Amino acid sequence: MDKKKAICEYLRKNHIGKENAIHSKELEKLFLLDGRNIRRKISALRQDGFPICSDETGYYYADNQKEINTTVCRLNELVTKVSNARTGLLFASILGENAQTVEVTIKVR
DSSP states (O other), X not given: OXXXXXXXXXXXXHOBSGGGOBOHHHXXXXXXXXXXXXXXXXXXXXXXXXXXXXXXXXXXXXXXXXHHHHHHHHHHHHHHHHHHHXXXXXXXXXXXXXXXXXXXXXXXX
């Protein structure tokens, strides 16, 4: 079994629900991967449709829709921050040192 599938199965069997989250450092030790590769595997699992959630306590397999929604909202905030950083760089490249920064926040319910 490849590591991506192994991580999914491990979370599904041992870490269902927010209260059973596992910190990424523990996943790194268990699967002999660094943090970046754990994040890549989790991202790929999510893209494949597996309900892998996360918060400040770690990763877990969703137990309910609320947990999924909470993770989706957190990911939306990250997307917004990355988009704002990109916009700031574009302004800087156009306006040079006189550029003004703009922050846009969109909340989706």
